[in-house]
Amino acid sequence: MDIFYHHRMDPETPLEETMGALASIVASGKALYVGLSNYDGATLIQAAAILKELKCPFIINQNRYSIFDRTIEQNGLKETALALKKGIIAFSPLAQGMLTNRYIDGIPADSRIAKDGRYLKENALTPEKLSQIRALNNLAAERGQTLAEMALSWVLKDNAVTSVLIGASKPEQILDNIKIIGHTSFSKEELQKIDSIVR
Ligand SMILES: NC(=O)c1ccc[n+]([C@@H]2O[C@H](COP(=O)([O-])OP(=O)(O)OC[C@H]3O[C@@H](n4cnc5c(N)ncnc54)[C@H](OP(=O)(O)O)[C@@H]3O)[C@@H](O)[C@H]2O)c1
Structure with a gap:
């Protein structure tokens, strides 16, 4: 190994x-x-x-x-x-799918919450969490990224994190996620906005 x-x-x-x-x-x-x-x-x-x-x-x-x-x-x-x-x-850089567009309009039948509630349960999607997800999704769109791309970029934004270990249920998700390579920088204002959304 x-x-x-x-x-x-x-x-x-x-x-x-x-x-x-x-x-x-x-x-x-x-x-x-x-x-x-x-x-x-x-x-x-x-x-x-x-x-x-x-x-x-x-x-x-x-x-x-x-x-x-x-x-x-x-x-x-x-x-x-x-x-x-x-x-x-x-x-879990995508919080098991919550930091993506997966749950913005409900719980899709092929999602982790619907198919395998062992680690991510429906009760994690509180109204507060959903409003944070929607606000983060809007910010990601302003950056020209999907929420998944922005969430992965955020983890890699400084030099402390070597790599991200993503999960994916479809090849398209991997193709989306790898788009972040070379796009991991944030302005100070964007970082402050993210913190103000989740805290
Ligand atoms: N060391 C430890 O204790 C530990 C603990 C837990 C996990 N891990 C490792 O970390 C790996 C990743 O964990 P994780 O699966 O929780 O990671 P994650 O990347 O936070 O979540 C993966 C889920 O996010 C959704 N997703 C991924 N890319 C997407 C995209 N572009 N658009 C929309 N949705 C997207 C998919 O959900 P859907 O399935 O709903 O499509 C996918 O199953 C595991 O496989 C495991 O190897 C290690």
Whole structure:
């Protein structure tokens, strides 16, 4: 494997034990690099120090990050990853489809909410959320983008995030999403407008 991720911080297991397991996976040739997922900034610092000591090549963090979910800005992960020169790959950058035009006029029969309510449920689409989605959709149109394109551009707007991990149910969605390559900059006013819509 290229990258072997540890997917959750585990308070029941000493960090040395988990990092030791990751290092042995690389040392035995089963993976080239190690990644961490869903860590916070403070635990990342400790984990990175242990992996450095073990001479284990740890390169990237996989965390949820979107216009709607700023947890990594609040728990120190984004800042710490930048300081340690580790990458971040953002998952659910489209908030599972809410940061797209999918739900603007109701719940389509082929959408994630209608087909697979495990992770995204109808009750996530509160009237407040829907009005935020509509306002963001208008702003995206002013930028000449779809809402999905703007949401992905937003995640990649600074140098902290290495890549975005998108989901898609149709090839057209991927073709839409890849249009953002080279179009990830925002004016200060646009960023302020986004923040004022969602906060
Ligand atoms: N490390 C972790 O703990 C963790 C946790 C969760 C996920 N992940 C990873 O992250 C990946 C992505 O997560 P996610 O699927 O939640 O990501 P997402 O990109 O936020 O949401 C994907 C959904 O957005 C909709 N969509 C995508 N592009 C669109 C477009 N251009 N226009 C309109 N709708 C569009 C589709 O919804 P419809 O299906 O309704 O069409 C698609 O299924 C997962 O596959 C998984 O590998 C990792």
